[in-house]
Amino acid sequence: MKIFHYDTVKAQDAEGGAAKTTIRWLITKEIGAENFAMRLFEMEPSGHSPLHTHQWEHEVFILEGKGQLFDGAKSTPFSAGDVIFIPGNEQHQFKNTGQKLLRFLCLVPYTWE
Amino acid sequence: MKIFHYDTVKAQDAEGGAAKTTIRWLITKEIGAENFAMRLFEMEPSGHSPLHTHQWEHEVFILEGKGQLFDGAKSTPFSAGDVIFIPGNEQHQFKNTGQKLLRFLCLVPYTWE
Numbered sequence A, B: 001m002k003i004f005h006y007d008t009v010k011a012q013d014a015e016g017g018a019a020k021t022t023i024r025w026l027i028t029k030e031i032g033a034e035n036f037a038m039r040l041f042e043m044e045p046s047g048h049s050p051l052h053t054h055q056w057e058h059e060v061f062i063l064e065g066k067g068q069l070f071d072g073a074k075s076t077p078f079s080a081g082d083v084i085f086i087p088g089n090e091q092h093q094f095k096n097t098g099q100k101l102l103r104f105l106c107l108v109p110y111t112w113e
Helices: none
Strands: A002-005 A019-027 A036-048 A058-064 A066-070 A075-079 A082-086 A093-095 A102-109 B002-005 B019-027 B036-048 B058-064 B066-070 B075-079 B082-086 B093-095 B102-109
Touching: A019 B082, A036 A093, A036 B058, A036 B102, A058 B036, A075 A082, A082 B019, A102 B036, B036 B093, B075 B082
Parallel strands: none
Antiparallel strands: A002 B082, A019 A036, A036 A102, A058 A082, A058 A102, A066 A075, A066 A093, A082 B002, B019 B036, B036 B102, B058 B082, B058 B102, B066 B075, B066 B093
């Protein structure tokens, strides 16, 4: 088993059209997780992920802050303690609409590769 | 997509030898998650999960509180912000060794069934 604080994992700039957002790959195949990966995102105020669609699902837990999830047509607010499930093939974009840092976990199956 | 606060999901007593511990099944096959499930555990002071082993892995994020992870031989402390990966077939037991509630996410692949 492995135990480590999330901040010991390097924060990398999120790519693919994200703004003011970093990603930490916390649990991955490299440490033996064959089925799904745990990532932690940190998004500054006015930051966002790209509006995009892909085959794999997201399982999300909002740790801190608040924002909105945009599906291409409408936005739905969320805040700390919220759980979000985005099935595969649904358009989505996370936005930090608050004044403070937004921090959330987002897990993906290894079918994303 | 679905957005809901974790406390809207009913907390059930954790079974199989756990003490002073509840589980909420936040994201499951029932809402379309085919690959892995997100659960939230709340463990009162002196509460614990069973010391057990199974084929599937755990991906854990400690939201609040502190405790120890026992592998059958030694205990390792953890606290809020820690990430824990327990590969399949490794003995493990979570214990709340603090004075406050321990709250953590624990995700499992659907190969656990």
